Amino acid sequence: MLTYDDVMTADFTSLSGAADKWQETAEEFAKVEKRYRESVSRVAMGPAWMGVSADAARANFPATLYEYEAAQTQAKATASLLRNAFSEFTELKKQLVSARDDAVKAGMNVSARGQVSYDYDRLAAEERSTALNHPAHAQQIQAAVQSWRDHLQACVKLVDDADRDLKRDLEAVVKDKGGNKNDATVGGFNGDADTIAASDDRARQIRTRLAAVMEMKDDETLDDYLKRLQREGITRLTGSEQLGKTITSFLAGTAKASMVAQALYASGMWSYKLNKYFTEYKPMNAPGTLVASKVNAQLAAARPGSLLSKVPPGLARFMYGSDLAAEFGAHVRPHSGTYFIPKAHQANLVTVAKNGGLGQAAQAAGWVRGAGGVFSAGATVYGVANLATYNTEMIKANPDKFATDLTSTAFNASMTALVVAPNPVTAGLAVGTGVAYLGATAWEHREAIGDAAEWTGRKAAEVGKGVSEAVDDVKEGIASGAKKLFSNPFD
Structure with missing residues (x-):
């Protein structure tokens, strides 16, 4: 697994240069494919060439043409993989640097190898004594240190995941699966390499979004940041953004x-x-x-x-x-x-x-x-x-x-x-x-309280009106019953 030091000292510019070379290789294969299509393959298609050799050419030339096309696909896919890797590694390294800077702002020391410790030198002598000797305070400091360690390690792991994916994709992109039309060779160029590049691009976007979510924004407080992580986590777990907002709001409330x-x-x-x-x-x-x-x-x-x-x-x-x-x-x-x-x-x-x-x-x-x-x-x-x-x-x-x-x-x-x-x-x-x-x-929350008071007052008025009407009905019923009860039965 990659370490903090590996990521912080890595230079990713060679990936960009390699991607350019592979793109140039694809362009050169395109030139060869064009010459072959126009000068060699076309000969076998005409009536001038007859016989056993012509039949063999008509069977094999499309396979050769396919390999030139597959070579372009494979070279372009390799260039895409390397270009994506350069972009992703560069962005993820920025995220790690930002996380390191946030840890330092929060009172931590971060060594060149990524070891996190509390910076007691920032404290006055009395504060340092309390921090070192008071059990509850020391426990909270240790929890904060461990939290920053986990955060930095999570950032490093994102780079390590991207590195492992790149290695797997580079190994897969050169393997000819076979079975395509006109693919008559075993172990030739991979005509399906573009699907691997597309899959890598989707994985890169997911990791980049995850890294962006983990990064604390400039206009966020720590409380806002943790609530957003909670909301994002619930959303990703359930697949429902609305549920994530609802649960987070409920917990905050x-x-x-x-x-x-x-x-x-x-x-x-x-x-x-x-x-x-x-x-x-x-x-x-x-x-x-x-x-x-x-x-x-x-x-x-x-x-x-x-x-x-x-x-x-x-x-x-x-x-x-x-x-x-x-x-x-x-x-x-x-x-x-x-x-x-x-x-x-x-x-x-x-x-x-x-x-x-x-x-x-x-x-x-x-x-x-x-x-x-x-x-x-x-x-x-x-x-x-x-x-x-x-x-x-x-x-x-x-x-x-x-x-x-x-x-x-x-x-x-x-x-x-x-x-x-x-x-x-x-x-x-x-x-x-x-x-x-x-x-x-x-x-x-004065506006919400005002709305709630208005709603309560409105409902109370409605309830009061209903009670009043019910009382009037009861009074009328009692009066009517009394009248009947005490009326002269001979009238």
Whole structure:
């Protein structure tokens, strides 16, 4: 298989030169074929030549003429294959160079042999320390590095596929299949070589389109790019462009609805918890730890011999965090002056790590809380990467979408901070960024919201009118029935 280095150092100009030579060869065969047709083959067709030799000539001369014609077809097909290869290899190499440049812009180092690594030298000392030592951040960096490795390798594979196809087609184009009219030789020139060139041309177009799809456009954000790849993938899988658009829109809408619901919940719930914190001194729990708080409390109070007492304590600590490790986060609460010893679901993991080390922080978090932190941190990293793909012109062209992407990233970052360190500051940030995201989203989709409100109002009016008419009918029916019921039967 070709390597990154093979593609980047290859010079494809010789393919173009070879294609020109084969085209010239086809033209020379055409000249020979014309001379043969006019000066040799024509002799056998006239009445002047009679006898056994004339019969043999009339049988063999068409076969020779066919070979001259087949030689032209084969030479032209070879020229076409080489010319297509030059065009395709050149374009695919450009795609690889572009992918390499995109990786570097995204903060990666790409060696001469295509090895991808994260460029820590771009970071400040404090940022570099966080990137190297924070498990969730390091995991996200490794995922990004692997993603760029896969992307570059996919670009190299397209070139390798084209190279293998060229080798196969060049071997096939010289093989005489036989069976055509006047083809009386075995192992002569291939009169069907043009079909191989046509097939190669179709394959080249497919690969070129695929490479074009994989390339990120100048006016695309990372989010737009991934959605387009998703849409293209579904379209190619199902053969339906409309289905690709529909499914992609549905998934995007579902993700948007989930994000909006999370922001609504965070804005309302954490505003309520902030109020409880300052008015009733009620400690804050980290997001997503409601189950953990209930399970740990029930396990701690479980009676000997009960079903809960048989749950392995190690399993509970792994899933929901260790209350013992959380004690490293004990501190004096500034608003009340009381000494507070947190449970696992209340612990500030930064304080725990500072007092007891990263190991204690990991134990205090537990798997459930840790997974939530990694998820929100991943969403934050993705959001930052997406914002990095914006330029000034893109922001000017679509400021509403930029505002939504910016506030959603800020909201994910605040939720990450809240998971790690539940306190009034991080809770306040979660509320503020959640409200900002909701406002930006509402503004971006104001037309759709307006249309939906208009539709809802119209339907409500129609329903109200129907209800009113139904009530009038019922009232009229009751009045009529009452009249009959209480009327004088002797009237």
